Amino acid sequence: MAEWLREPGFAGTHATMGADVSQLMATFFTALFILGWWQARNGKGAAHHWLMLGGMIAMLAFFTSYYLFRQLGVLAFEGKEGFGGPQALYDNVFIPILTLHIILVVIGLVMAIYMMVLGFRSQTFIEGQRKLKDTLLQTTWRRVGIVFGGVTAVVLLLFLSRGFSSGFSMGKFSVYLGLLIIVGIVFGVEITIQRIWPNGARRHRVLGRFTMAIYCVLFVTGSITYTMLYILYPGRIG
Structure with missing residues (x-):
């Protein structure tokens, strides 16, 4: 599997198969969470709960194994040979964006786990409908x-x-x-x-919006580093 992920990707860029898979899954999960946010906004509590729960578990499983165990794709520190652009661009643009992306990945992992737990703790059922508990939590x-x-x-x-x-x-x-x-x-x-x-419903709504913003920024920073590494300034790796 590791060798397959190092082969040329399917998107027609200089990326590896692993980097293309990573970018594809990032796009999929971001779209999934935007749909979940829309469901919450429209009062579709049950659909929102199961889509976000399933999506976050799948995201954690995929990206944790991918980045921590395989260390492939956009987040891998491939060294300067992985970036073919000017040194100033590498130091002042690429590395800061990549560093921000890595920090947001850690925050995103923390918030994914926290929001899953908070989702169960802050929910209640009213006439068979899944709702947020407007009480102290x-x-x-x-x-x-x-x-x-x-x-x-x-x-x-x-x-x-x-x-x-x-x-x-x-x-x-x-x-x-x-x-x-x-x-x-x-x-x-x-x-x-x-x-x-302290109010469970209020906490879930506020942190839900924060987590959604984190994932959208994650997608943007990941897409920028992917574009710089594999489209605009490909190096000797890829």
Whole structure:
């Protein structure tokens, strides 16, 4: 599979198959989330819930495995040989946009996990219709500690089981540690934000708009780096 992803892509650019697949999936998920936002705006609670839940799980599964394990595509640090443009453009435009894109990827991962949890916690059913609960929605540090301890135990078991079967490495350790850090950030976000928006319905609506904006900017920055790397200034890689 890794070799196939390094082959020339299908879009007719200088991109690899992996980069084209990544760009295609980014376009698909962005369109999917815009549709989910439209459903929420039009009161289609059940359709919005299942589309966003399924879309975010699929997005997390695809991009986490793609970027963390395979390290291919637009986000891979291919070195200066991967960019064929002027050095000034590389330093002052490409790298800042790529850095912003990577930061937004981390924020997007955190918000995807958080919004899935918040979606379940803030929902209720009124006459068979899925609605947001217009009530106080808060958690405690004790509950956070219990849940995070359980998640840590599961991640540790996964790391040990995979390590004994296929060997230990710093790369694998970094992936699992990164997962725990993201989960920890999610809980930190919850404790902080619930003080600003204690009302569950209000919190879901505000953070939903914020998350939607993050994904749209992610698509734009990813498309810019793809265009610069594989269309305007292709280097020796691709």
